[in-house]
Amino acid sequence: MATVKIVLRKNYKKKEGTFPIALRITQNRKSRFIFTGEYIKESDWNSKEGLAKKSHPNSKRLNNYLLKKLSEAHSVALDVQTNQNSTSSNIIKKKIVGKDKMDFFEVSKIHLSAIRKRKKIGQLRTEEGRLGIFKDFLGTSHLHFSDLDVILLKKFQNHLLYERNVSTRTAINYLILIRTIYNLAIKEFDIDSKSYPFGKDKVQIKLPESEKIGLNKDEVKLLEEAQNLTPPQQVAVHIWLLSFYFAGIRIGDVIKLRKSDFRDGRLHYRMDKNEKLVSLSIPEKAKAILDIYTITKEKNDLIFPFLQESDIKNPKKLATRKNTITRSINRRLERVANKLGIDKKLSMHIARHTFGNLSGDKIPIQMLQKLYRHSSITTTVNYQQNFMHKETDEALDSVINF
Known part of the structure; x- marks a missing residue:
């Protein structure tokens, strides 16, 4: 019964x-x-x-x-x-x-609630914004899954590309979000999957290849030996170098580093993105920078002062503060690049690409997976392919150099 x-x-x-x-x-x-x-x-x-x-x-x-x-x-x-x-x-x-009475935007609230529960504030804001744009496009706050078909998705994709002028990758991210909510509805609420608009001969989600460019050795040396920088610019460079020295640690993790995270010659910290525990040896170059900032005693044991007055236990306020800090540091890095004659776009994000570029074919892929903190080796292989050129270069030379 x-x-x-x-x-x-x-x-x-x-x-x-x-x-x-x-x-x-x-x-x-x-x-x-x-x-x-x-x-x-x-x-x-x-x-x-x-x-x-x-x-x-x-x-x-x-x-x-x-x-x-x-x-x-x-x-x-x-x-x-x-x-x-x-x-x-x-x-x-x-x-x-009855048949398909569940509303897309009602299920989207459940999806957002799960993100909020995980305290992924940056992702939450992004996806709330994207759902708001989808809602504006529809002109309604109600959408049955039976009406969410291939034609509607194609129209929305064209709206994003040609009216909102977003990049192809950004438009794909909108479709991924819609697909995620649809999949949640099928799993949790038994929405009929017969009308599922994604897959072969329907809306296929293919991520475009993105160009990943890192600095070369000479450009990194320019940063290491930079002179006549303003104090804020020098701090930005030091943060960039620390990220690079620790195999591309993200800026959100760098600015949260504490003196207590460094012990027995190693850095121990929990990644903000996926909460993985990481332990890395402290390179001598990194130690030289850290020594500069560990002389003074900052609040909360922080290495850098950016989050001194922030409520670290409030995820929403912390996410807002991190975004502000990241923009500020990237602006300073752009000015440094202009001063030093670096013609690549210098930002915190390419510190990770720089490590990938310089490691190239030198490090076994399994070790790179550990250094990058990737859950899947496939992710590492796909990422590192952007920087591994030795075999293709040799193959090309073997044909044309006769």
């Missing part, structure tokens, strides 16, 4: 601190959830009764609505089990929901 209960889905949380109320259908120890479209704070929810407390401003009206939904669900579940020999929570759910 299937059981139907009203529950609070605590693994999804909205900005204002409310959680979605859902019907949970359990059959043969497997559960499916149907979202009611209503949200409530945990403090206003009676989990034992599966209803809103009196503290909720519209508790009576909300509870009447929920009880009606519960009654309808019980009736459908009973009817399905009476008329079918084999039933599952999935079959019962489909009968209750």
Whole structure:
């Protein structure tokens, strides 16, 4: 016998601190959830009764609505089990929901909630912005998955490329986001995959190759030996060099480094991007720079002063501050490049490319995977191919040099 209960889905949380109320259908120890479209704070929810407390401003009206939904669900579940020999929570759910009544933007809220829970504020802002642009393009805040077809996606892609003038890669990122939400809907809410608009003979997502250019040895030496820089420019160069010396550590991690992260001749830190623990030997060149900044005692044990007055425990404010710092440092690096006659665009991002460029074919790919902190060696191979030219150069020479 299937059981139907009203529950609070605590693994999804909205900005204002409310959680979605859902019907949970359990059959043969497997559960499916149907979202009611209503949200409530945990403090206003009676989990034992599966209803809103009196503290909720519209508790009576909300509870009447929920009880009606519960009654309808019980009736459908009973009817399905009476008329079918084999039933599952999935079959019962489909009968209750009907065909494709889940809204794309409702599922997108669930997706964003998961990102917020992981405290990936930068990703959250980016994807909220992209969904806002998609919503503006549609001219509505409602979209059934049955209406999200190939024609609509092609029109949106053209809108991005030719009206908003975004790059091909950026347009692909929008499509990846839409596909991610569609996949979530199929997995969590049993949206019919027959109308899935992605894949062969539909909308295919192919990432364009991006050109990755790093500095050469002479250009790195120019930075190491730079003279007559302003104090802010010198700090920017030191941060860039530290990133390079530690195999392309990201700027968000560099500015969060503490004196306590350096011990026993090694750097120990947790990557901000994926929370991996990293341990690297401290090169002598890096030690020389660190010695400059460890003389003075900064707040929070920080090496650099940028985050002294920031609330490090507030992910949203910290993400905003990091973006501001990154822009500022990149502007300083551009001025340094002009002073030193470096004609490549100098930014924090190409510190990692520079390490890849100079390592080239010298280091085994397995070791590079460890240095780059990649989860998959395929990622390392694809990345390093941008800088490995020895074999192709020799092959070319063997043909034309006769």
